[in-house]
Amino acid sequence: MDGIIQPIIVEGNKIDPNIIRRDFPILNRQINGHRLVYLDNAATTQKPSSVINAMDEYYRFHNANVHRGLHTLAEEATTAYESTRAKIAEFIGGVKPSEIIYTRGTTESINLVAQSWGRANVGPHDRIVITQMEHHANLVPWLMLAKRAHAELEYIPINAEGYLNLDNIDTIINGNTKIVAVTQMSNVLGTINPVDRIIDRAHKVGAVVLVDGAQAVPHLPVNVKSLDADFYVFSAHKMLGPTGLGVLYGKERLLEEMEPIEFGGEMISRVQFDSAEWNILPYKFEAGTPHIAGAYGFGPALDYLTKLGMEAIRNHEIELTSYALEKLHELKYVKIFGPLDENQRGGVISFKVKDIHPHDLATVLDSYGIAVRAGHHCAQPLTNLLGEISTTRASLYIYNNKDDVDELVKGLIEARRYFGRV
Amino acid sequence: MDGIIQPIIVEGNKIDPNIIRRDFPILNRQINGHRLVYLDNAATTQKPSSVINAMDEYYRFHNANVHRGLHTLAEEATTAYESTRAKIAEFIGGVKPSEIIYTRGTTESINLVAQSWGRANVGPHDRIVITQMEHHANLVPWLMLAKRAHAELEYIPINAEGYLNLDNIDTIINGNTKIVAVTQMSNVLGTINPVDRIIDRAHKVGAVVLVDGAQAVPHLPVNVKSLDADFYVFSAHKMLGPTGLGVLYGKERLLEEMEPIEFGGEMISRVQFDSAEWNILPYKFEAGTPHIAGAYGFGPALDYLTKLGMEAIRNHEIELTSYALEKLHELKYVKIFGPLDENQRGGVISFKVKDIHPHDLATVLDSYGIAVRAGHHCAQPLTNLLGEISTTRASLYIYNNKDDVDELVKGLIEARRYFGRV
Amino acid sequence: MSEPLDELYREIIMDHYHSPRGAKKLDNPDISNEGKNPSCGDEIEVALKVGDKTIDDVSVACKGCAISVASGSMLAEAIKGKSLEEVKKIASTVREMLKGNQVELSEEMGDLEVLRSVNKFPVRVKCALLSWTTLIDCLESLENEKKTKTSTTE
Amino acid sequence: MSEPLDELYREIIMDHYHSPRGAKKLDNPDISNEGKNPSCGDEIEVALKVGDKTIDDVSVACKGCAISVASGSMLAEAIKGKSLEEVKKIASTVREMLKGNQVELSEEMGDLEVLRSVNKFPVRVKCALLSWTTLIDCLESLENEKKTKTSTTE
């Protein structure tokens, strides 16, 4: 194939994973004598060379602290750091760069909102609404806020198919509701939630909405402006980017009102022994030396996704998810949790294999080079609601192809042969 | 010189910067037609190839999320992540790995203590003691805690030479004092503070002590156990390591008592819809996906410093600082802030040049490839106390040599020629 | 099936997994303790009936993976009827072995040797360890209780 | 001295730096505004005396670097005696120029052209900008005041 230029985008506006795979060095790795079949993308995704090289170059040629420096390196670092911020703002729908706060990840972004906006705006008898399918990151901060503020925490329930049940949304999101926090895509069930409907309802009663986009932004076209989300949060490492970097988008008006929760260098405009004033947005919320190399790496990650196009990525994942669901469905001892309609779900597939504990299954699959996750996937209440202690999860991304799914299925058949003899 | 193996450690147990320089790719860079003379080490240090390569390798071969995975990549990532934690514990004096909390940096470490320990233990009429030479990161969090808790914030003053004045320490650190937060080395004056004396006094009245080691750990042998520090904090990026990673050391007994301030995955042991229990140390304080690549990179940074030996590094810096102070002293229009005894200070040298604003000076020096910092160095109250709005700061590290100092001096002479014609 | 896997899931392990010993919960245990692995949600309960310095009966209730179930079952088999002193020694020896430390098993602990292969699967070590650390907690509680009793009756 | 540096610190800039125009603070300004660059601590005060639609007098108090002082001094020189409309146009043109955007300066703004060289030193742009954005804030406050007045007298 060398020498022949192949298109990355193929018929039906889909990406071709086999071309993409070449950009990901780790996919050449052998695991236990097999090629790596990486199906743990909901936990973290792999990185293309362009992302790895950008960070390498940062440390080899441009490393300096940002903002406060007047020398060439400091200026280069600052320019790159801020240009990634502008790219992020563009990527999620063309918001203002000053509405983009760098954090360590989704978890920190949510905690920031719960602590700053939450403590200032949620009091006794107020209500916080989340859903039964939240990741611990979008559950525990609200649970703790509710306890501290003596507020109510209400859950939007899920139904048997793994969709949110919005029948009672008008009573759940009532006039006492101050904030609604909801994931756009479940990291266990794959469900894509109708966040627009929830936002509509919340805004009617004057509540603000935080959308957990950790599993959505990497996989779907997202426009926070047309969604009219008040806060939107995600992690770089789940979308080809580096570890240690995340994003909090917030509407300017809300961010302006909010008090910072971390104090130190860069977030101040004037400090005296007995007083301190805050810097403008977004710096007000970015105390201390940030993860500069991370911003260098995240830029090319966004470029890569933009080049492919989020529509084309989504189309690929719909096709592959549909294929995987079909193949898994053929195995009678496999039970799939979550929606079966690939148009209403992403490529996160949780399942269980009869008589095999998810840990054992993960170990067997690993012996074939297949990386899946086993456990409660940081959504223990949901997992328990499904009647399980843990499940196995395979999650897809742009470099996964049908071969990967076939390998998974072969692995399950082998595991079943090995363990099924009860 | 190729082919001849040269010792890194030379007579008098000092490191040889000229051998070390070869390990730092950025030092080959040309800035404005000159070789890079990097004298902004107090802001952030450069990285040796081993550190850069480790992160590169992580992303190319081992990238996975930690702790929750049962596959090979996840296990490799977890092992490396935890082994760096053990190295950190060893590096600062052989504490328990579970007493080492990963954070984003010094700033976040201090905020964590101020929010968790501080809010639980500091109330009205209680006293918080810091010094007049603190970085904003070790000032503003205490200022805000004092305001919120209606507590007093007292400052240990500095004297004209830039040392802490401990004459009234027994009245300043009195029976109402709950916590003392002090930097081990000033990032403006270079002063090395007698933290042992302060800790002694604080412990006599039952107060705990947080030591800001951001400028100390990279440059001095530090043993938090013999210091008997209760909390000790620092940043990886100031000691050859990556951006986005920092450390909070805390005594087990204190960390056990403390409540987490960030909630999410990994920091819990059990979550239900209406309750949550915390994980054991250190995980209790590490919510969400951590900066895994950062830990991969920080390991080799610690190895590098350990190989050189902190004593040998310190000896080198004493010699070079002494040389620099002498050379700067010869320029009559240069005023140096801070102690002149190289045995009681580190290689952070702030100064001003008559009739030249620090910004202009930094620009002139940059045109010669010399990177220094100009401003209040995130210590605005101190800078104002010195009677200045901003100063110029040159700060040294292991790869700096006498040539670098000579270049700086030449640059100052040029700048003076250019600007001095009033 | 790949070889290292066969080493982990030996026949003897699979046998214990499919018919675990001591699985029936004791009615009135003298001591019992819960253990859990937070990252996977697995939980275990070890309960002991303690006679005159011997473990008269033991139950290990575990809804876990093959490794944790088999390890618990082998635990039940290995300690039943043994003196407290012996059990303490067995437990700490197994713990060291699972942690990858060089230890020799005595002849009568022979069966437990198969657990050593877990070392090749570092992420599974905690599965195998769970019942043993829970047992060690039981033994420590017992001892503390006795110490308290001693000090109060004197 | 290196060439780009000479381009930044032109003689005219150094002249303004060493003897800044409008440095004496106005006694009873009609409007004044403070600006600051938080990262460096530099602060500036721009004050205006406004007559019948013209800027009658202006002072720029600045303890800053050569670039910010010279920029402020050139500002004072450039706007004194000009109509409000003209000043607004000058200020926004200079701001665009400093931000690196393609703008043509009118003939009478000729002197201000030297500030364009700051573009080659991106970190210094904010030094040059400070007085101009502070001036723009002044002009906006003036306008809002007027609007308010209009709306209350009607």
Ligand SMILES: Cc1ncc(COP(=O)(O)O)c(C=O)c1O
């Ligand atoms: C003494 C001191 N404390 C705290 C900090 C803040 O460190 P960071 O920005 O890495 O959080 C610094 C460095 O800027 C420092 O020099």
Ligand SMILES: Cc1ncc(COP(=O)(O)O)c(C=O)c1O
């Ligand atoms: C839906 C969802 N929310 C939040 C998180 C937490 O993200 P992070 O661990 O990067 O903070 C994750 C991933 O683990 C997730 O899938």
